[in-house]
Amino acid sequence: MNTNPPQNSHQQKNWQDDYRASLRNNRDIQRFFGIELKNNHYDIFIPIHIAKLIKENPNGVLAKQFLPSDAEYINQKDGLYDPIGDQLYHRSGKVIHRYSNRLLFFPTSTCPIICRYCFRKNELSDNDPIFKDPLSETIQYLSNHTEVDEIIFSGGDPLILSNEKLRSYLHHFSTIPHIKTIRFHSRTPVILPNRIDNEFINLIKEFENRFHIIIAIHINHADEATLSFKDSIKLLKENTKVLLLSQSVLLKDINDTHQALIDLFKLLHQIEIRPYYLHHPDKVKGAMHFYLPIEDGKRLFTALRKQLSGWMLPQYILDNPNGNGKTTFL
Numbered sequence: 001m002n003t004n005p006p007q008n009s010h011q012q013k014n015w016q017d018d019y020r021a022s023l024r025n026n027r028d029i030q031r032f033f034g035i036e037l038k039n040n041h042y043d044i045f046i047p048i049h050i051a052k053l054i055k056e057n058p059n060g061v062l063a064k065q066f067l068p069s070d071a072e073y074i075n076q077k078d079g080l081y082d083p084i085g086d087q088l089y090h091r092s093g094k095v096i097h098r099y100s101n102r103l104l105f106f107p108t109s110t111c112p113i114i115c116r117y118c119f120r121k122n123e124l125s126d127n128d129p130i131f132k133d134p135l136s137e138t139i140q141y142l143s144n145h146t147e148v149d150e151i152i153f154s155g156g157d158p159l160i161l162s163n164e165k166l167r168s169y170l171h172h173f174s175t176i177p178h179i180k181t182i183r184f185h186s187r188t189p190v191i192l193p194n195r196i197d198n199e200f201i202n203l204i205k206e207f208e209n210r211f212h213i214i215i216a217i218h219i220n221h222a223d224e225a226t227l228s229f230k231d232s233i234k235l236l237k238e239n240t241k242v243l244l245l246s247q248s249v250l251l252k253d254i255n256d257t258h259q260a261l262i263d264l265f266k267l268l269h270q271i272e273i274r275p276y277y278l279h280h281p282d283k284v285k286g287a288m289h290f291y292l293p294i295e296d297g298k299r300l301f302t303a304l305r306k307q308l309s310g311w312m313l314p315q316y317i318l319d320n321p322n323g324n325g326k327t328t329f330l
């Protein structure tokens, strides 16, 4: 078994090429992995360079998170369609506004990969009106809501957008004086490390005197940290003032052990990403095989506190299905 951290063999390639070369349906999966899926209801998307890493280590954490399986069709009745109550929040234009000072902005429904555990597995498809809404309505809403000082780019994954598109959004938002902070929630630096290209660095530099810019990177396991990912983080660190945070999801059989979590948080510390959130898994319809009871999570987290300094630990949180937002544990 390959125990070395996976490496991205496409370091020199353009990230859009890495994105386009991908497995997108059952037939692709069958051809590449020789796996015959019985069911095929959920969307599939795996960039080829990740598919190769999965093939090298078929029992590894990448395979478990990204390879579709028939387990998605068991225990479906316990899972929720909208597990965090997204549809209950106040919506206007492309935003969901729950907390007074900050809101989620949805510029795209596209992701660099489809995670099988995704909490938006059943909703926020391309057809959701939030993605069709003209930007003017969002700008109007933001201008009227002077209590909002932070825009969180969500999705989908905002870093799948081109630098030109991001520049255009940032330009529009920079005309609203009370917007001080821009935060990106993204898995892209892990999946398509080449996305952090020189042009993106320049884009950040262009706006970092106007906004406090934060990138909260979605990473669940130390084995996801390829050399190219670490290089991308270094590029950001050395050239910009951006604050790097992490978000992880606690997932059964992937990172629900002391060792996996300790390795993850130590790694993040090493590459200067501040652990921010550890999400308890949601009860997602089609992803119940990743679920574990809250008592198990609390036990794990309590034990972690004995072994890691407070500043190395994220907040352990649960998104309430009733749309009430996040609850912090411990």
Ligand SMILES: *Cc1c(COP(=O)(O)O)cnc(C)c1O
Residues within 6 Å of the ligand: 089, 096, 097, 098, 099, 102, 103, 104, 152, 325, 326
């Ligand atoms: C999670 C979330 C946020 C961000 O909250 P932070 O605690 O600042 O990370 C904002 N809006 C909504 C609707 C959310 O669910």
Ligand code: SF4
Residues within 6 Å of the ligand: 110, 111, 112, 113, 114, 115, 117, 118, 119, 120, 155, 156, 157, 187, 218
């Ligand atoms: S990157 Fe995030 S939004 Fe996209 S599939 Fe994965 S968990 Fe879902």
